Amino acid sequence: MNILDKIIAHKKQEVAQLRKEVQIEKLVKSPNFQRTPLSLKKSLLSIGSTGIIAEFKRQSPSKGIINDKATIEDVTNGYLDAKVAAQSILTDAHFFGGNILDVMKARAIQDTTPILRKDFIVDGFQIVEAKAIGADVILLIAACLTKEELKNYGKLAADLGLEVLYEVHNQEELDKIELDNKIIGINNRNLKTFEVDLEHSIELASKIPDSCIKVSESGLNDPRVITGLKEYGFQGFLIGENFMKTENPGQACKEFIDQIG
């Protein structure tokens, strides 16, 4: 079993348990459920947008512990100070050391910059939960969902006013998505082997229509690469480890953004 299969198997068990413990009705009554989500699309397209989606990531299957000291509060304030276009917060506990409280704490600090709830969505329950904890955007990973699921979960998110970042790694996964006005993330990391190759972004960029917003994800650690990817039409750049591996992720993010040409 590859790591992605392991993550998904674990996630399905976790969500089945959660469904027994938490009533959807309770989620719907939470104060965040009433707020109007912020738009990632608008943020990425706004004039002068940095395009940087900066991630809060404590650990990962490929790198182990990345940063177990930085707090969500300090990192959120630092990323906002750096003028990120959005925050991404990993909420998977078992493999990434995250939790939904991180999103709730970040939301309590700021309501100006979109928050992506980064997790492995395998059930509509998690989408309702995303809205209840104050997220604005969810991630749908084409590698672990069918065409039908991508469509249905996308519709559920839209009905709740949430935007979706659809993540693909190759043409086969791209073919599962209806490509009209979507936000498409091309993950440079193969989630089954951890191999990172920026060529994935470059190769798939031309296969995505202009009605979509293109986001390049993973392995981005040089401001010059961001400048280069912009030439291929990318408007968003999801970066985690490069900031989180430092003592002060917010400061690292600010310096990185200052260097983008």
Ligand SMILES: O=C(O)c1ccccc1NCC(=O)[C@H](O)[C@H](O)COP(=O)(O)O
């Ligand atoms: O990061 C991993 O090791 C990983 C392994 C298996 C599934 C997903 C994984 N990462 C999720 C991500 O997509 C990244 O956290 C995100 O794109 C940022 O990547 P990076 O800048 O390389 O930290």
